[in-house]
Amino acid sequence: MSDEIIVELNNVFLKSDRGAPVFQDLNFKLVAGRSAIITGAAGSGKSMLAELLVGRRFAYQGSVELFGQVVRRSKKRTIRKVRRKIGGIGGIFDLVPSFTVAENIMFPMVLVGERKKVRKERLLNMLTEFSLLKQATERPDRLTRVERTLVQFARASVANQPLIIVDEPLAGLDQKTYERIFEYMIKISCSGRSAIFLSAETLPREIPNSDSYQLINGALV
């Protein structure tokens, strides 16, 4: 089971909206239970990789497979299913402004039609785990940046999503807060779920169960 392939990109070519090439013959494979740390300069395409994985962007050449399913523009249903298995933090993964913290965290469970009892229980778990109990009924615009990130963590974990994409959640943090968030990242990596950590700087410490890649000239090395 542990050899199950979660993400597989083969010979992916991608252009930006302005037509500049971003990915050139990109290959990437992620096995269930392991994580990937991807570092790359500003504009190297880290956020675009995230967009590629959730089916917000499509390669003009090459194949993108998640959970054994090919993600293509025409396959709306597949994309929807794949997205429900991905938890996103940072980058393009923002909160829904009109939802409270609790509603935001619960939304992935609403989508799959989880039972009310389970929902309540998991929500409480998440609020406790990420120390958000006091903020449960606030809306995102009344949260600090760190709190928003924590809610995203909770939302990405609430439905046991098998893949988590973390797009630079450590940017612009002071040391203490940095450590706090970093702990959560390590926790995810140890939980048996897979994660993709995107970051401009190399991370200060090792993350268990993970492989490091660098995004250079549109390819992963």
Next chain:
Amino acid sequence: MSDEIIVELNNVFLKSDRGAPVFQDLNFKLVAGRSAIITGAAGSGKSMLAELLVGRRFAYQGSVELFGQVVRRSKKRTIRKVRRKIGGIGGIFDLVPSFTVAENIMFPMVLVGERKKVRKERLLNMLTEFSLLKQATERPDRLTRVERTLVQFARASVANQPLIIVDEPLAGLDQKTYERIFEYMIKISCSGRSAIFLSAETLPREIPNSDSYQLINGALV
């Protein structure tokens, strides 16, 4: 002339939207030609300081003076005038999405009714200085994060605004890009204009003409 006081905060008290105290007896003074580097943890209130200075938020106690004028909620005209003298980068200072790069950069000059010839000339200067000539007709949503920051730099400089507020423009950048932006920050500091640099981490190098402060427990030390 060089002793002209640009910013003066006296005994400022400020609460966040959720009622938590952010500034408690904050005092700050900035003299023309000098810059301030303000570091503080996440949630310490750096961005709120920026909001205070541009009249987006108001102290419930204490006085805020910019360019010798008291900024108060009731003084709409003063606030407008003060804002036109401030160039903002990062944080709350985003670009206007419906304007092109050139229109964004020119906007401060449009507001003061600058002559067309002057406008064209300065725009060209800015586009050249920040290497944005190719992007002049693009809209912000087609720019990379770094390009957006550069446009903000250009907009903050185009009308020779005497004060520049820079809110964490270095967050989440790789080393090379970091250096590039840092150079621009130093350039501003050497230009005789005043700047306030807000950052979570301590900056790696000295910035000329500047004093460093730390934002701790709602006060500057």
Next chain:
Amino acid sequence: MIRINHILKELFRNIFRNPGTAFGALLSLTLLFLLFDIFWVAAGTSEQFYDDLLYDLQMEVFIAEDAEEISLSQTKEVLLRIEGIRSVTYVSKDVARQQLIDLVGVDLLVGYDSLNPLPRSWQLTFASEYQTRERLDAIEREINTFDDVSHVQYSRNWLEKAERTKSMILDIGMVLGLLILLTALFNSANNIRLMARARAVGFYQMRLIGAGKLFLALPFMLEGFLMSGISAAAGWGLLYYWKGKIEFTWLEIIFPAVDDIILFCLATAVLGVISGYFGIRRLLKV
């Protein structure tokens, strides 16, 4: 189940967060539908009005003074055999006198008994398909050839005007009706877009997490349904209320059948669903 809950919650959120917009939408849709209803009623009323008038449309065939009674009954037979003639009523000199008395109010011919100057005549009425100028003209021409007949008379000009007015009202009604329905569609789509656009960021995020388009669109489509349905009903409600208050003696106001009104309200509600979908569609392309 939980999804239905979510959808209803979103619906109420939309409406209660934008009470002004919701009210404005309701008001403007109601007025648009009122305009539509008025023209519908006007068309029905004018149709009925003219039909009533036409039903009584008579052709008077005046009988020559010297025609013999025996010959007349033959001619009457011939008349009855002409296609399109519904009835032939013989008006004797005496009946004509009585009709005049009814008209004027006094018997003007007192002491005139031997010398009634009024002509005899037949009054013809027609089957409704024949109540057009063309056909009546043809019949008139035919009758004019008869020996016993001195002259024939029917309100030709009046019929022409009636025909023209009827078709004109129908034309205007159609054009206006289409315009109004189009506008209502536009209008409610716009209102829904207005409510939805403030939440575009949220849609983007919900889509990213795996929410389907329909799931996100449903509250807005439901809203369109309610808005249009309610305002269509309100439009008719207003008209019925006013109908109770006004009294036209010279015109009987004809409302469409209640079934038709209910159908209309349902149809506009469906239109509301469509407009809701169009209002939201572009915002879901994320």
Next chain:
Amino acid sequence: MIRINHILKELFRNIFRNPGTAFGALLSLTLLFLLFDIFWVAAGTSEQFYDDLLYDLQMEVFIAEDAEEISLSQTKEVLLRIEGIRSVTYVSKDVARQQLIDLVGVDLLVGYDSLNPLPRSWQLTFASEYQTRERLDAIEREINTFDDVSHVQYSRNWLEKAERTKSMILDIGMVLGLLILLTALFNSANNIRLMARARAVGFYQMRLIGAGKLFLALPFMLEGFLMSGISAAAGWGLLYYWKGKIEFTWLEIIFPAVDDIILFCLATAVLGVISGYFGIRRLLKV
């Protein structure tokens, strides 16, 4: 100068980025104003219609068969002195006969010369202030007391209905007019909000750089001005076009004076400015 340029540029940007919304707004405003115009015309027409009818409103004072000619001229004097009576026309038996001929088309009284059964009468007309039931009733009562008079007659019921209908149409027109103007205001404010909300982030940023509220609101206020003005004019244009096509013989359609129409269009355009301001106001509170 440059700011005016900027404002105009923004205006065109608004309209051309949202052609659907702009067109929808124009269409729905035009129809709303059309509804308003129709009721304005209906009110004017019915007023004129009833005024015309009332102008001809006559009271017939029938003279007793045995009244002497000498006494009559005295009575006429008295009649003329009654307040509110505009004219008194004497109708002799011969004139009455002629009137009957005009009415019926043939002289029914041929060879009747010595024995004209028609009564003599006076036909009274009234100053317009006196054309109400109350006042006419009073006059009727007064005249009935005269010796020479056999009876008095005027269309009392008809006058009552006319009065009621007139005031009802005016009432409905007022209510509807207010509703429509309110809706138009709501509607165009909503449309402007719709166009503006998509740009709310931009407003926030422009405000931060020091743009004034008015500066940002002006393009939208101008847009409201144009939209409302154009659609008000279009509404009247449609009505004029249709007026040329329809012909009512039984009713003269009365349009308001051109000055009033122009004033109306200007007023709605100003309303558009206000609605533009209200549409944008909340978005500028940053």
